[in-house]
Amino acid sequence: MLPTAFPTCLILAMLLLAPARAWSDEPTDSEPQPAVRVTFSDKDEQRTITGRVIVQDQEGGMLLEGQDGRRWVIEAANVLNREVLAAEFTPLTHDQLAEQTLAELPEGFSVHTTPHYVVCFNTSRAFAQWTSSLLERLHRAFTNYWENQGFEVREPEFPLVVIIYATADQYREASREELGSAAGSVIGYYNMLSNHVTMYDLTGAEAMRGDDAGRGSLKEINRMLTQPAAVPLVATVVHEATHQIAFNCGLQERLAEMPLWLVEGMAVYFEAPDLSSSRGWRGIGKVNYPRLRTFKQNMTTTRRLSVADMVADDKRFRESRTAVDAYADAWALNYYLIRYQPDQYVSYIQAMSKKLPLLPETPEARREEFQKHFGDIDDLERDFLKRMSRLK
Numbered sequence: 584m585l586p587t588a589f590p591t592c593l594i595l596a597m598l599l600l601a602p603a604r605a606w607s608d609e610p611t612d613s614e615p616q617p618a619v620r621v622t623f624s625d626k627d628e629q630r631t632i633t634g635r636v637i638v639q640d641q642e643g644g645m646l647l648e649g650q651d652g653r654r655w656v657i658e659a660a661n662v663l664n665r666e667v668l669a670a671e672f673t674p675l676t677h678d679q680l681a682e683q684t685l686a687e688l689p690e691g692f693s694v695h696t697t698p699h700y701v702v703c704f705n706t707s708r709a710f711a712q713w714t715s716s717l718l719e720r721l722h723r724a725f726t727n728y729w730e731n732q733g734f735e736v737r738e739p740e741f742p743l744v745v746i747i748y749a750t751a752d753q754y755r756e757a758s759r760e761e762l763g764s765a766a767g768s769v770i771g772y773y774n775m776l777s778n779h780v781t782m783y784d785l786t787g788a789e790a791m792r793g794d795d796a797g798r799g800s801l802k803e804i805n806r807m808l809t810q811p812a813a814v815p816l817v818a819t820v821v822h823e824a825t826h827q828i829a830f831n832c833g834l835q836e837r838l839a840e841m842p843l844w845l846v847e848g849m850a851v852y853f854e855a856p857d858l859s860s861s862r863g864w865r866g867i868g869k870v871n872y873p874r875l876r877t878f879k880q881n882m883t884t885t886r887r888l889s890v891a892d893m894v895a896d897d898k899r900f901r902e903s904r905t906a907v908d909a910y911a912d913a914w915a916l917n918y919y920l921i922r923y924q925p926d927q928y929v930s931y932i933q934a935m936s937k938k939l940p941l942l943p944e945t946p947e948a949r950r951e952e953f954q955k956h957f958g959d960i961d962d963l964e965r966d967f968l969k970r971m972s973r974l975k
């Protein structure tokens with residue numbers, strides 16, 4: 584049976600943290616950037632962060648990025664001191680980032696590092712290895728895919744942190760502050776401020792209950808997580824990890840106003856891996872059947888949003904009542920555009936990747952930009968529905 588519970592995603596909550604007002608680019612054209620040391624009040628605490636300014640406003644508020652890749656939105660009134668350092672900004676190394684992340688976590692965590700990832704875990708090392716190997720394969724497949732499409736992907740500047748809790752309870756407890764009441768319903772999420780993916784050991788997930796044999800060797804974990812019941816669980820991890828990669832390899836900009844049909848649709852496009860393929864990610868670009876099924880069910884009803892409305896506004900992605908439908912619409916639109924307008928799609932994501940953080944956009948501007956790349960939106964809608972209705 585195909586899983587029905589492909590989840591929606593909590594990256595959305597993070598977008599809401601951005602205050603809507605005018606910010607401008609830091610007035611420096613020359614790379615590399617100088618490091619700054621900023622002391623500011625953050626709720627009841629005082630923090631000092633060495634980093635770089637991504638954007639700032641005229642009053643002295645800023646978006647600061649730490650050497651660990653974490654981003655801080657700081658209002659001018661909260662800046663206590665700002666000092667430009669003689670040194671250049673440098674990201675932390677794997678080892679430095681591992682050390683820092685471990686210091687922030689409770690006792691009992693270990694680290695497993697791979698070329699792109701720092702995985703901190705308090706579950707079995709085998710599961711950390713299984714996860715990092717999945718994510719390295721995803722990273723390679725993602726990079727190859729976009730390079731073949733003509734988009735120049737860059738290496739992540741910061742090692743990508745993934746935190747894995749041994750149990751769902753520990754994970755929920757630790758994520759409560761970030762996720763609020765939603766913590767119970769998702770098995771993993773990407774936070775675009777911290778730049779972390781947080782999850783728990785899937786072999787202990789409820790859907791896997793009764794199969795304790797999985798909590799052993801790499802081979803056992805593989806056997807367990809290639810079962811049909813595990814598909815939506817693995818898909819969620821891949822979905823969240825795709826967000827992390829897209830935001831770290833130059834395809835998307837954290838906290839910029841990226842339309843969610845694109846951000847979510849792209850993650851959905853990658854979320855169904857073919858784990859039986861040890862050499863690659865053969866699933867990319869395949870039809871995502873659970874999403875297609877929802878899309879087709881809704882196609883001639885009011886549950887489907889027109890392309891014009893989807894492009895203009897993200898609201899339906901943010902409301903739990905409509906999110907599942909919105910994700911299916913987003914998958915379908917990305918599938919259609921990548922397939923039938925691949926060059927225009929790449930030029931559109933190139934334009935999106937240059938957007939600055941924290942600059943709100945009007946629905947009209949979003950629709951205009953879409954039409955600049957893809958042509959008249961009503962014509963496109965007709966062709967989109969025609970082609971998608973034929974898809975089996």
Ligand SMILES: [Zn+2]
Pocket residue numbers: 591592593594822823826846847850
């Ligand atoms: Zn998502």
